[in-house]
Amino acid sequence: MTTTDTIASLALCVAIVAAVAAIGSWKAARNSNGAAQTMSRIEQQRLHADLTPVFRCAVVANEARSTAMLRVHLEGPPGLLSHDAIQITVSIRNDNPHRGNGPQLAGTAAPEQVRAHIWGPWKFSADGRDDTGRTVAPQQLTVGEWTRYGLTPTTLPPRPPGPGRPRRRPRPQRDPPLTCKQ
Secondary structure (H helix, E strand, O other): OOHHHHHHHHHHHHHHHHHHHHHHHHHHHHHHHHHHHHHHHHHHHHHHHHOOOEEEEEEEEOOOOOOEEEEEEEEEOHHHHHOOOEEEOOEOOOOOOOOOOOOOOOOOOOHHHHHHOOOOOEEEOOOOOOOOOOEOOOEEEOOOOEEEEEEEEOOOOOOOOEOOEOOOOOOOOOOOOOOOOO
């Protein structure tokens, strides 16, 4: 074996070792990239949880149930203290958005009226509310503050009384079914 052959075989061994090292480096980089993506996703979820507002809501009706007050308190989390204030919009959700899409019978309310009607016991009566009483104007709140909104009973659903179906309001519930969603 000549010197040239020895140098060539050493160069071949070095190239093979370099190729194996490159493959190992590529696998390590791929694993590192996956770990970095996982850590990034965990950190994003933690930050989201740290900044998700926590509200406490209460509806207090008067004795005659002719009016009520919705109190909304922004309790936290402490991560929101770094923000000056957050903007909240309070609205009464539409539990059945498909209501009013069926065929219209003669003498019944128009589908627009049926969709716009609030089918729960209360609607907003505060300044800045929309025409239906479903939504009030946005408001700024900081952690630890509260605000309140006036509520009035809703009107009867838009349907004509039929035989055996007197037009009356159902008995009021003891606790109004209002929920606050984050």
